[in-house]
């Protein structure tokens with residue numbers, strides 16, 4: 001929303017003038033000793049469903065059991081050193097060029113002064129939509145000199161998740177770690193509950209459903225957003241503990257693992273209208289779900305066109321071909337960071353039998369408290385994805401972008417973003433027999449993804465030719481790539 005001013009009046013030099021412009025209500029009420037401003041941000045619900053699915057634990061296959069079972073021994077050992085080198089490359093993080101995170105404020109930054117305004121926030125949407133929204137509200141509170149009341153999470157939304165802030169996040173850590181930046185309190189003081197409030201309804205601007213503009217904000221505000229998201233919004237101790245435990249269990253199975261955000265879930269397929277590879281009855285089921293979901297406005301979707309434009313999540317089969325073409329061996333541990341996969345998972349497991357779900361690495365007991373708490377379950381997936389050796393999202397969305405940005409900040413950990421548009425062309429050639437699986441496919445896929453592995457680069461602006469509001473949507477989102485503001489090459493690590 002800050003962009004409203006940026007657009008009209010050039011760059012903003014002072015946040016106070018900016019906010020008096022943006023919030024005239026505040027001025028009008030300044031005679032009363034206390035003004036409460038409610039900022040409500042309701043956003044288009046992009047639905048993520050995390051439904052527990054119980055898969056039977058599969059046996060973990062070792063390379064030597066699976067790869068070339070009939071190969072003579074001398075051939076295997078002869079190939080070993082070169083193979084080994086190639087394998088290492090698959091897991092290596094991109095060159096990070098001496099860059100590291102820099103989140104400390106500049107020398108101009110003053111400790112929080114305190115004012116008599118309060119901001120209460122109600123956020124909704126999925127976990128990562130809430131996280132970036134909350135980080136943005138921390139920045140808004142700072143700019144307005146207001147006290148932030150711990151955000152209320154929407155309980156009536158599609159998610160049906162009754163979690164409150166402290167169920168998902170470490171509330172005390174959140175308050176304490178931002179002490180220098182803003183005052184945060186757990187509850188609005190009782191005497192203020194019935195005081196009239198100004199309301200502001202925030203819609204999202206950036207690609208990551210953030211409420212502040214991606215660019216052209218003061219450096220210290222950008223860094224505050226990073227501190228809020230990456231440091232202050234730590235998950236609750238019980239989620240952190242289980243998340244770390246699950247990461248250790250994955251590592252104990254094979255050392256290294258890929259976290260695959262396989263967005264081949266019913267809600268996503270219905271919403272995006274992507275039915276490629278599905279049967280007629282499956283397609284019809286998804287069409288009906290879209291038809292009957294009121295807040296999904298687009299009802300008529302041509303799946304073929306969606307797919308050609310690169311807007312569909314990769315299918316399990318496509319993911320299998322993709323991973324194999326990149327060179328990952330069948331024994332690779334692939335953790336699926338998602339809820340219930342809609343269909344055709346066997347098209348992936350036939351190539352990668354060590355596909356694991358959280359239900360396979362956690363006990364029923366451990367997961368019991370998370371059932372019906374989609375956001376807490378998503379937090380586990382977030383931790384596992386953040387810590388993975390390689391993260392591969394099959395669709396761009398809030399989770400994919402948030403994890404990618406965080407991995408960049410933590411030292412450019414490897415994130416392979418499929419070029420879905422380019423891949424569709426390749427998959428269609430395979431389908432029509434113009435291309436065969438093997439060396440030339442590998443070559444094509446690898447070349448297409450050489451520069452899509454999470455190496456450092458500055459955040460991209462909107463492509464030329466896009467005008468007006470649409471520019472903000474077309475920009476790369478701040479939280480997807482917080483470089484240059486929060487990633488830099490200064491001498492002193494901050």
Ligand SMILES: *[C@@H]1O[C@H](CO)[C@@H](O)[C@H](O)[C@H]1NC(C)=O
Nearest residue numbers: 015016019020113143144145
């Ligand atoms: C916030 O407080 C500082 C210091 O007291 C002041 O300079 C600034 O104008 C205030 N900003 C707003 C938006 O009220």
Ligand SMILES: *[C@@H]1O[C@H](CO)[C@@H](O)[C@H](O)[C@H]1NC(C)=O
Nearest residue numbers: 301302303304305306307308
């Ligand atoms: C969908 O789009 C494709 C490609 O433009 C076209 O060939 C096809 O006829 C369309 N299908 C429908 C049902 O409109």
